[in-house]
Amino acid sequence: MLRIPQRLHNLQMSPMARGVARIMTGSVAGQGLVILCYPVLTRLYDPAEFGLLTVFSSVVGMISVVSSVSLFQAIPVPPDDQDAADLAWTALAIVTFTTVVTAGVGLVAGEQIGSLLGVPRLADYWWLVALTVFVMGAYLVLSEWMVRERSYGALARRNLLMGVGQATTQVGLGVAGVTPLGLLLGLGVGRACALGGLLSSGGLLRRARPGPRTMRAALVRFRRFPLLATPAAFVTSAGLEVPLLVVSAFYGDARAGLLGLTVRVFSGPAQVIGEAIDQVFSGESSARIRNPDGTVAAMTRTTVRRLLLIGLAPAVLLATSGPWLFSVVFGPDWSEAGFYAQLLALPYLLQFAVNPVSGLLLYLQRQGQSLGWSCMRLVFTGGGPALCAVLGAPVWVAVAALAASHVLSYLLLYVLCVRAARAADAEYRRKGSPA
Structure with a gap:
């Protein structure tokens, strides 16, 4: 049996x-x-x-x-x-x-x-x-x-x-x-x-x-929620939405529609999988923070590495065959969206891998770092495409600037999370494990 x-x-x-x-x-x-x-x-x-x-x-x-x-x-x-x-x-x-x-x-x-x-x-x-x-x-x-x-x-x-x-x-x-x-x-x-x-x-x-x-x-x-959580929530949302508004404002609604479809293709499956991973990671990491054992940093690195492996094949497929794939699946009018998918494949792979562990900053009382990172991402992801548009660059350059901004942002977020986890593990080792 x-x-x-x-x-x-x-x-x-x-x-x-x-x-x-x-x-x-x-x-x-x-x-x-x-x-x-x-x-x-x-x-x-x-x-x-x-x-x-x-x-x-x-x-x-x-x-x-x-x-x-x-x-x-x-x-x-x-x-x-x-x-x-x-x-x-x-x-x-x-x-x-x-x-x-x-x-x-x-x-x-x-x-x-x-x-x-x-x-x-x-x-x-x-x-x-x-x-x-x-x-x-x-x-x-x-x-x-x-x-x-x-x-x-x-x-x-x-x-x-x-x-x-x-x-x-x-x-x-x-x-x-x-x-x-x-x-x-x-x-x-x-x-x-x-x-x-x-x-x-x-x-x-x-x-x-x-x-x-x-x-x-x-x-x-409960005034602390309106005073502290509301600005953070708005900045976090704006970091994702403002780039789309910039593209629409400077390049027109059709280009915004093409980019919007690309974002939905990436974010839909990532949201479903990412929410499940986030729930598991949140439960495990918060438990290890409450009852430390010196393994938070290792768990963080392992989670990100495994998510990178899960998302690697779809990212490579879109990076190599985006225009053809979008033309077949969505119709010939959408091949340009496939080109945007090629540019955004790497940044969305990083977002998929790093986002589920980002709650670690809140659990470790690093709210200031989390808010600072959200503000920085908003400046980069909104300012990069806007600067390209003002300089008269074609839309693909603006999307490439958006991609580069996301890559830098999520690499920095990963570094912040790992450093915070290492500091928590070091504090545990400094105090010594319980008898």
């Missing part, structure tokens, strides 16, 4: 392990469907429409990540459930306020913003920008509430339905000729599945809604 090792048996029986497995199953299925739909979408929508989607999602992403002033991150903290519910309702109220402000900005300056970013049509869809900001902001808040409630089944179903909702909306409306609205609408439809955090058996609607005084008290009590 086959005997299961006790350690593996414990993992199989662990509620946390089962929860993670259920969530990841939903994520892989949902995001896998979205990725598989890209060859269909590129034949239903043209590069300019993808460019509008790229700018739309970048603007929405940067606003929504700070729409609750990072209060959603504090939801798991309060020991009392009602205190946590007060905090969640406060965060939703702030998301609503941010949505109203976003809508007002669109009314006043929507046309100017669209022209500045190279997509004048953005002004026609600013109503959807505001609506999607609300949906995505609420998604972050309600997701964190479901995590607190350990509603792992609801999270798994949400992740699956998020992919199904996005894919069916974008493909269905594209087939019906409702373009480019189908692309834009799909972004928010999937996230609306997070409403399960309101409606489920443990949802917020079953908790008393706080009054203004209670909300104010919750905001004051």
